[in-house]
Amino acid sequence: MKLRTKLIILVSILVIILMVVTSRITLGYLERHLHDSIAAQQTATVVHVATDIDSTLRSMLELLTASARVVPPAALADPSGAKAFLESRTGLRTLFNNHLFVVDAAGNLLAEVTNQEVRRVENYSDHAFFNKARATRKPLISELTTCCTGTANLREIVFISPILGENGSFKGALLGGIDLSEENALSRFGRITVGNKGFIRIIDRNHMVLIHAEREHTLIKAVPEVARLADAAREGYVGTRETKGRYGDILLTSVTKLGSKDWVVAASYPLTVAYEPVKVVRRLFIISTVAAILGVLVVVSLSMQYLTRPILALERHINELSGKKGKERLVPVSNEDELSRLTETFNTMLAEIDRQTESLRESEDRFRGAFEQAAVGMAIIDREGLLIRTNRRFCDITGRHDDDLAGLDCLALVHTEDRNAAREIMTTMAATEGEPLTREFRFTHGTGRTVWANTAFSPVRGRSGTDDSFIMVVEDVTERKRAEEEILRLNSDLEQRVADRTAALENANRELEAFSYTVSHDLKAPARHISGIVDMVLEDWGGCMEPAHRELMERVAAAAGRMQSMIDGLLELSRVSSDELRRQEVRPADLAREICIELAAAEPARQVDWSVKDVPPANADPELLMTVLENLLGNAWKYTSRNERAEVEFGCEYCSGKDMYYVKDNGAGFDIREAQRLFAPFQRFHPASEFEGNGIGLATVARIIHRHGGTIRAESAPGRGATFYFSLD
Structure with a gap:
């Protein structure tokens, strides 16, 4: 589809949308305005008619009441006298179309004047309107009622006025009936028209139509929507709503309630007739819309022909580009309008395409050279x-x-x-x-x-x-693969040599450990003999020795004791290095609590705050783990001995993906710069005069931890306690 055709269609669609929206808004406004105007006028009309009907009903009831006051007492005892009285009320007879009658206090019919033969019932004591008038002593208008006329029923509205005695007693009643099936005093209200098609009707509380312009619509039930609107009017509503008519047509119905009776006056006007002016306006809008669209099509067609001329020239130039070179490929620019700027943009794009084409050609040449070389x-x-x-x-x-x-x-x-x-x-x-x-x-x-x-x-x-x-x-990579194979062969030889050397080294270590154990075991007996001999000498001749000699003997005894302690430490170190590991799940916290209880029982006078936290279980040799905790907690106990209030804590931290158990105290501490010799045998940071020991405990701990595949480290400062962290793989 050409651009020109697209623009024509687009502009036409926009005009149609604009006209349709405008017409919808305008017609909608006219409909609402006309609806509100008719509703207001019709409501005013129905209120005015209701006022006239109220006035008529009151006048008829007042005339009947005035006549009831002058009924002779003798007429109530003599039917002929009552008949004569009724025939004398010419104006009243005219008002009620000769439907007048008199009843006594019991409701018995005394006399009547009527246009029909034998129309009245003989007694009215079972009629609600008679009983109400007798009870209240006040005149009233009945609801729609039926009186016997031989073989037919006469449906009418009865006006009744009590006849009272001098003392206000009920003597009888004067009644006037309005036959709704014939012309009556209210019929003129049914002939009132609303506009040229509207009509008035009166509806009683049972939704029965009492008065209507068309006689066939009288004395029938109102349609449901009008009936519901009448109920609303009896509740106090005065206004207009849309209702559905008896034949399905939509009506604008206005309602109001009478003041003298519980009846509703309703005026209806066909909606199609009300909106007739809107239909005329709609037809005018359609005609004007079609004319506008045709005019727009002509104007747009001519405008597009003028505007697209440069674009068509540009299209022809583009189609001929393949046969042009250099500046001939550029499109001439003659004006300063939007199309000229479009042409300049095209020329710029064309120059860029030519530049990129040349660059691509050069790139292909370079790729070809790089590919080949x-x-x-x-x-x-x-x-x-x-x-x-x-x-x-x-x-x-x-x-x-x-x-x-x-x-x-x-x-x-x-x-x-x-x-x-x-x-x-x-x-x-x-x-x-x-x-x-x-x-x-x-x-x-x-x-x-x-x-x-x-x-x-x-x-x-x-x-x-x-x-x-x-x-x-x-x-x-053939040569490289040969070199790699040679390297693999050499690596294999090297690995075998390393394995051989490792086996030899392990064998030497085992022999060294066995030698250490043998030497330590063999040294225990001489040390024990020295200690025994010195003890015997001191016991037998200590009293006669010179003080200097006795001091020398005590020093020999102490040295022998230290030698025994060191030998025991070496034996323990050798044992933990050679015993087979028997791993199982162990609860370190339970072992720590047991050790703390034993340490506290050894020196009950010391004030120590023990803190053993619940820590994760460990997969370890229980005896070796007990040795680790005995050494670490024992050191904490020993190096806090000079504190008035010692604190020792055992816990666990999760660090770098593994559980790090720790023992922390607030004791003497040490210089962390000397930590590299902390776990070597016989290394001490404090003199024996301050804290006893042989320097084997931490070396034993480190050996056990390493055998479990774990690590151990320490954090400390002089006078600020120490913390030992260890893990078990």
Whole structure:
């Protein structure tokens, strides 16, 4: 579709939308205004008619009441006298169309004047309006009632006025009836019209239509919607609503309640007639819309013909670009309007396209040169794996001429044992259009020898956005593979030598540990003998020794005791290094509590705040873990002995993916700079005069922790306590 046609259609659609929206808004406003205007006028009319009806009803009741006051007492005892009285009330008879009658106090009919024969019932004591008038002594108007007329029923409205005695007693009543089936005093209200099609009707409390312009619509039930509106009017509503008529037509119905009777006056006006002016306006709008659209089409067509002339010239120039060169490719610019700016933009774009085309040509030349002169083999293959183009190095690696390679399946060059792996990679890349993949494959050289090559497959994205082809880059790594195999062979020899040396070293360590255990065990007996002999000498001759000699003997005893302690430590260290690990789940907190209880029982006078937290269970040898905690908690107990209030804590922290158990105290502490010799045997940071010990405990702890595959470290400062952290693998 041409631009001109599109613009004409677009402008026409906009005009149609504008006209339709305008007409809808205008017609809607006219409809609402006309609806409100008719409703207001009709409501005013129905209120005015209701006032007239109230006035008429009151006047008729007042005239009947005035006549009831002058009924002679003798007429109530003599039917002929009552008949004569009724015939004398000429004006009243005219008002009620000769439907007058008199009843006595019991409701018995005394006399009547009527246009019909034998129309009245003989007694009215069972009629509600008679009983109400007798009870209240007040005149009233009955609801629609039925009086017997032989074989037919007469439906009428009865006006009744009590006849009272001198003392106000009820003597009888004077009644006047309005026969709704014939012309009566209220019929004129039914002939009132609303506009040229509207009508008035009176509806009683039982929804019966009493008065209507059309006699066939009298004495029938009102339609349901009008009946509901009449009920609303009896509740106090005065206004207009839309209702559905007896034949399905929509009516504007206004209602109001009478003041003298519980009846409703309703005026209705057909909605189609009310909106007749709107229909005329709608037809005018349609005609004007069609005329406007035709005018717009003509104007837009001529305007588009003028405006699109430069665009058509630009189109012709574009179609002829293939035969132009240099500045001839540029479109002449003559004006300063929007189309001229569009032309300038096109010229700029055309110049940019020419520049990019030239740049692409240069890029292709550079790629061709790099492709041919590359130090690695390069080949372009299609999605089926067929070789499209190869460079010189690729031909050298495969030992084939480029003419022989053109159209050849690249998998035919791969060694038969590697061909399935290469096919899988190419299939994966073709299916997923993924990232470049690199693998090492063996190629079969044209001479038959095997060539190891590091091969990379990279997708080439086409204009459609999919991978149209692949670039295969091949690097000859045959010499490197030979070197790697030689290195692997040398590494294998080296590993064997290391294994042999490690076995020899482990054997030497075991012999050394056995030697240490033997030496320590053999030294225990001499040390024990020295201690025993010194004790015997001091016991037998200590009293006669010189003080200096006695001091020397005591020093020998102390030295022998320290030697025994050191020997015991060496034996313990040797034991924990050689005993078999028996790992099981252990609760460190339970072991720590047991040790704390034993330490506290040894010196009950000391004030120590023990804090053993619930920590995760450990997979460890229970006896060795007990040795670790005895040494660490024992050190904490020992080095807090000079504190008035000692604090010792055992807990666990999760650090670097593993549980780190710790023992913390507020004791003497040590210089952390000396920590490198902390876990070596016989190393002490405090003199024996301050804190006893042999320097074997922490070395034993470290040996047990290392045997469990864990680590141990310490944090401390002089006078600020120490914290030992350890883990168990």
